Amino acid sequence: MSSSDSPKRQLLAQFAALARALGHEHRLELLEHLGQGERSVEALATRCGQPFANISQHLQQLRRSGLVATRRNGKRVLYRLTDDAVPALLAALRQVAERNIAEVRHIVARDFGARDGLEPVSRDELLARLREGGVVLLDVRPPDEYAAGHLPGALNVPPDRLDAAIAALPRDREVVAYCRGPYCVLSFEAVEALRRQGFRARRLEDGFPEWKAAGLAVEAA
Amino acid sequence: MSSSDSPKRQLLAQFAALARALGHEHRLELLEHLGQGERSVEALATRCGQPFANISQHLQQLRRSGLVATRRNGKRVLYRLTDDAVPALLAALRQVAERNIAEVRHIVARDFGARDGLEPVSRDELLARLREGGVVLLDVRPPDEYAAGHLPGALNVPPDRLDAAIAALPRDREVVAYCRGPYCVLSFEAVEALRRQGFRARRLEDGFPEWKAAGLAVEAA
């Protein structure tokens, strides 16, 4: 009775299929990496520490679900997100999880608990501070991700070279570090290291993909 | 190497589990119904046309995922959404699906193609028109859903009683119909029926849950 009509059922089935495509750790990780920009299968497989064939399958599942698309460039096939609604969907997923799953709150509090302590800088605030000058902006992602796009004027200082780079930083300016996104620990570690060395350091509250998704300027190469 | 740290993995696993909880037709349907307000297991099972035990299991899965919560009222256990971020997540899912899955676009065009033809009224426009007066507002959901909460001043006219009710409607005023949400066909059918009878009729672009989620006034019982 009432409203069990077929087209609605079909739509629900499609939505469910889309949700299932998000329902795997590796695929979420892939989507997070792709949020940074285009990536080859090789790059993704290496980053996830999984065999190529395995990652390839997950990527195809994502493609069948309409979440990612591909293009060929030379020998490589490059995958990208199809749409900036995809990061928004992932953000919605994160928000619901953070607010309603006790275990997630627990993990965030335990491992990202420094969050509040490290006084995250919002995008708007960072923009204002950059206009004023007096801020050193640090991109603490690996060099290839930096090369594929980064915030204007950011210095690339991967975590393993942070100690060496610290010496060269001016001590009279505040340092703002950013990395991949809200759950990437790279910028946490960088800020902690910088503070131990006596710097005034804070972290951008979210990462590069969110900056790009907000339509703000990006510098490449 | 790089950033495969354990807490991030744990979070991704949690997010994936949450996504899987959305990955079933019945559960999405349940969430949609719960978007209207609290419901007993019995009411949900009847609406979905599924055995109680089956629905109960799905509901418990949703509860374990943190998407719904329960309270007891007399003999009934009432389920509700835990958080208004949940409808937002569902909306994000819909948006990605509508924009990127060819089959979804196809279904929407075929079965909800009348959408544009029926000139949907936005919430803001409806608010303005209601203030002016001169609009008859029709809630075409089943009576129990209407009873649990409806737009202020709306008349409840379930689809099966529409033909009888049409006679009583004033012909000099425009009629706006609404139902459960963007993919509920009830209001489409109502508007078509009204137009066949010579009424000026349009539909609210989304449904009751969205109205409520927007924090607008709701009338109960």
Next chain:
DNA sequence: CCATCATTCAATCTATCAATTGAATTGATG
């Protein structure tokens, strides 16, 4: 305190999905 009823649990079967392996295909480059 007991009978009743809505809901949940437990156990089973079936179907579907993920990971793995090795082979096949594709396209670029000499």
Next chain:
DNA sequence: CATCAATTCAATTGATAGATTGAATGATGG
């Protein structure tokens, strides 16, 4: 056109999730 590297396909295995049934739970209301 041949070769090589990158990617994809295909087939197998093991694991996991959904539906169904019948019984158990636990709160209510007399």
